[in-house]
Amino acid sequence: LIAVGIAIALGWRGSFIALAIPTIILGIVLYFFLGRWGFTRKVNKETPNAPAGTPYTPTRLRRLITFTVLGVALQALIFSTVSFIPLFVVDTFLVSEAVGAGLLSLAHFAGLFAGPVGGFLSDRFGKVPVLLVVSLIAGPAIFLLSQASLNWSIWLVVLAMGTCQYIGMPVSEAYIISHTSERNRSTILGIYYFASRGGPGIIMPALGYLIDRFGFRTSFTAVGAVMLAVTLVCSVFLWGSRDGPLPE
Numbered sequence: 001l002i003a004v005g006i007a008i009a010l011g012w013r014g015s016f017i018a019l020a021i022p023t024i025i026l027g028i029v030l031y032f033f034l035g036r037w038g039f040t041r042k043v044n045k046e047t048p049n050a051p052a053g054t055p056y057t058p059t060r061l062r063r064l065i066t067f068t069v070l071g072v073a074l075q076a077l078i079f080s081t082v083s084f085i086p087l088f089v090v091d092t093f094l095v096s097e098a099v100g101a102g103l104l105s106l107a108h109f110a111g112l113f114a115g116p117v118g119g120f121l122s123d124r125f126g127k128v129p130v131l132l133v134v135s136l137i138a139g140p141a142i143f144l145l146s147q148a149s150l151n152w153s154i155w156l157v158v159l160a161m162g163t164c165q166y167i168g169m170p171v172s173e174a175y176i177i178s179h180t181s182e183r184n185r186s187t188i189l190g191i192y193y194f195a196s197r198g199g200p201g202i203i204m205p206a207l208g209y210l211i212d213r214f215g216f217r218t219s220f221t222a223v224g225a226v227m228l229a230v231t232l233v234c235s236v237f238l239w240g241s242r243d244g245p246l247p248e
Helices: 002-010 012-037 058-083 085-093 097-109 111-125 127-147 152-178 185-214 216-238
Strands: none
Touching (some): 002 012, 058 097, 058 127, 058 152, 058 185, 085 097, 097 111, 097 152, 111 152, 127 152, 152 185, 185 216
């Protein structure tokens, strides 16, 4: 939202420069304070009291893989769809680029409240139910984007998509952390981040091709159907047996 206001006043180049300057300053300040607090020191990997084995069972491993796949699908499919929203509204509804940027920022604005809400709900009701619920909402929300008009409906749909995405982030990360051993926790988190952040790099070119070939509405409908199908398949493996976090 701030960038859109700056872009209207100073142009797009001005908004990039204006946001880059405080980011650079914040990075330098953060590095300075982290160094003073000792977070930049090398950690001693010798932990004699750490468990020697990894108590994975086939059921636990299957649930971990399924949960990770669902979390990745939620992040990658919503992010890829949201990235085309400015082009969608500008081409379809003939609005200004500022309106398209405002809708894009609205999706990410949800991160200001959805993350804490997602963490709170997962603590109260469990990580699996929360991720399943937001994933079940995400599929129809992406479909409704293809049916929305330029009134309150598209703004509500975009906000719902952003809320689902940002609720899923802390829930997925917390589940992976609590259900992996200390020995390979960083590796599995790295795989999750690689797939959820790098996945849009594969999905967006394919989605762009579909949009050029079949149009926005058909393509968004297809993405929503894929999201719903992935959720239903994953729910079969997640909703049955339950397991607790791994012991440290």
